[in-house]
Amino acid sequence: MINVILFASIRETLGTQDLQVSVPQPLSVAALVQHLGQTQSVQWCEELGRDNVLVAINQAMVSFDHVVQCDDEVAFFPPVTGG
């Protein structure tokens, strides 16, 4: 299982904090977004596919072509605004 977690505006827009996703084999982050668009709603694909959305796997920043493995924690979030 892949553990997908969402933060800030993305969490609020999609109304979901975290989600367990089962996929048949390892896939890229971009393919995971497509998968979520099909299994959840098309809104997931739109929201997570925005240009400024950031992704972290196991709490380290990665690009959307990074491959997600089983048991990975995949976080999607908007640009940060702390400090």
Place this chain on the structure above:
Amino acid sequence: MTTIIRVQAQVFDPGAEIHQLGVVSRQVGAVTSFIGLVRDINEQAGVSGLYLEHYPGMTEKQIALIIHEAAQRWQVLAATVIHRIGALVPADPIVFVGVASQHRGDAFHACEYIIDFLKTRATFWKKEQTQTGDRWLTTRDSDVDTAAQWTSGSR
């Protein structure tokens, strides 16, 4: 190097943190600090409050990485970063960055580097409460540009 990273709801005591940085080693000759406060005017006027959320675990890792980078560029004997989360109001202290070094140049530069990258890489998100409703803040281009100056070689 002594590193303290705390993400907390409660207020911090800058005096106590600065004191602590000064006593980590007898080599310390300079302590610099930065304190960020909540502004009452941001992208829109009339901010009545702020709510801050973060990504527990990743936030601390990102801050540790930024401190590590600063310590590779300058001599850093100790660094402390404290960032508040939860509900805050204008004028509340929101972030503390402190650096101890042998000399002031290293302490000033490392402190500025850490706050500049904390703003663009540490996983915090601010939501403002205004008279016209709540809204998530967006990243300021000027913050991105400021951080980029450190890596482009112009600083």
